[in-house]
Amino acid sequence: MELLIGKSLQELRNWATENNLERYRADQIYQWVYKKWEDNPWNMTNIPKDLRKWLSENAKFHTLERVEKVEAPDSAKYLFKTEDGHLVETVLIREKDHWTLCVSTQIGCNVGCKFCATAKDGLIRNLTTAEILDQLLWVQKDIKELPKPWNKVRNIVFMGMGEPLANYTNLKKAVEILIDQRGIDISKRRLTISSSGILYQLRKMAQDPLLRSVNLAISLNAPNREIREEIMPITQSNPFDELWKFLVNYPLPEGRKITLEYVLIKDINDSEKCAHQLARLVKPHRKRFKVNLIPFNPSPILPYERPEEERIFKFQKILLNHSIIATIRWSKGQKVLGACGQLRAKRKIPLIG
Numbered sequence: 001m002e003l004l005i006g007k008s009l010q011e012l013r014n015w016a017t018e019n020n021l022e023r024y025r026a027d028q029i030y031q032w033v034y035k036k037w038e039d040n041p042w043n044m045t046n047i048p049k050d051l052r053k054w055l056s057e058n059a060k061f062h063t064l065e066r067v068e069k070v071e072a073p074d075s076a077k078y079l080f081k082t083e084d085g086h087l088v089e090t091v092l093i094r095e096k097d098h099w100t101l102c103v104s105t106q107i108g109c110n111v112g113c114k115f116c117a118t119a120k121d122g123l124i125r126n127l128t129t130a131e132i133l134d135q136l137l138w139v140q141k142d143i144k145e146l147p148k149p150w151n152k153v154r155n156i157v158f159m160g161m162g163e164p165l166a167n168y169t170n171l172k173k174a175v176e177i178l179i180d181q182r183g184i185d186i187s188k189r190r191l192t193i194s195s196s197g198i199l200y201q202l203r204k205m206a207q208d209p210l211l212r213s214v215n216l217a218i219s220l221n222a223p224n225r226e227i228r229e230e231i232m233p234i235t236q237s238n239p240f241d242e243l244w245k246f247l248v249n250y251p252l253p254e255g256r257k258i259t260l261e262y263v264l265i266k267d268i269n270d271s272e273k274c275a276h277q278l279a280r281l282v283k284p285h286r287k288r289f290k291v292n293l294i295p296f297n298p299s300p301i302l303p304y305e306r307p308e309e310e311r312i313f314k315f316q317k318i319l320l321n322h323s324i325i326a327t328i329r330w331s332k333g334q335k336v337l338g339a340c341g342q343l344r345a346k347r348k349i350p351l352i353g
């Protein structure tokens with residue numbers, strides 16, 4: 001069986017030629033899969049019956065198996081199983097007027113952030129391009145009958161399990177397919193790559209016209225080297241000052257901003273002093289940054305706590321007083337343990353609804 005998802009249109013055309021199919025059949029299949037979210041060849045009505053039969057016997061339209069969906073009022077977590085038996089999590093988040101899908105790019109992660117449940121198992125492996133895209137295809141299949149605008153995922157954030165830039169080649173190909181106007185056709189402005197800040201990977205992204213045209217978010221989480229080293233040990237080999245200098249000079253597309261993600265952890269990085277330090281850092285460059293404050297989501301396997309609400313608002317107010325854009329992301333996936341840093345490859349955490 002040939003896996004058809006994860007293929008670009010050109011690859012699908014090549015596959016069609018190799019199998020003595022007309023080239024336009026590949027275009028039709030591409031549209032069924034990536035525009036109409038169809039995974040059953042028998043429903044591909046503009047394709048002749050004998051070819052539909054042949055497709056049903058020779059082609060596969062998913063690589064992941066959908067295992068479970070846990071729903072909360074404003075989010076849903078999907079659990080998928082890869083062909084080699086690993087679990088992958090994807091979170092669909094309801095925003096005011098659209099869906100955002102938080103997609104995983106690796107099984108586990110070896111960046112080792114101290115506040116992150118995903119890091120606990122280390123890196124198991126990268127997801128393939130097909131596995132990255134299949135998360136979207138399954139979710140689209142699930143929501144496609146809903147009324148507009150809830151029948152289509154509008155925004156995708158590569159912010160699930162793993163460090164997206166550590167899976168550069170597969171991520172890049174997934175982005176190419178996502179933005180292809182002949183298929184899925186998601187705007188580059190609606191895609192965000194969230195990185196922990198590994199400098200050599202970020203430099204590669206900065207030189208890559210395709211990836212640098214999508215949004216960049218950096219998991220900063222500290223206003224200085226000491227605190228960042230404590231909660232993100234990668235800071236030792238990716239020094240805080242160097243990362244900051246890189247971000248200040250990053251070749252941003254016009255009108256865009258880099259999102260600085262800041263997980264607020266009680267008594268670690270949530271003090272007024274930290275807020276003032278962050279404000280001093282960002283203020284001279286506030287046109288190119290916005291700060292996204294994410295109150296820490298407690299997890300049974302992590303030793304940290306969420307700050308009190310009052311402290312969270314105080315932190316935000318200090319940034320706002322310096323005219324810095326600062327929003328609080330009350331993690332919508334929390335009820336399904338799908339919020340930032342809570343996704344885990346092995347189900348050791350009980351799912352709650």
Ligand code: SF4
Nearest residue numbers: 109111113116119162
């Ligand atoms: S926060 Fe992201 S980069 Fe850090 S360990 Fe977790 S998954 Fe990896």
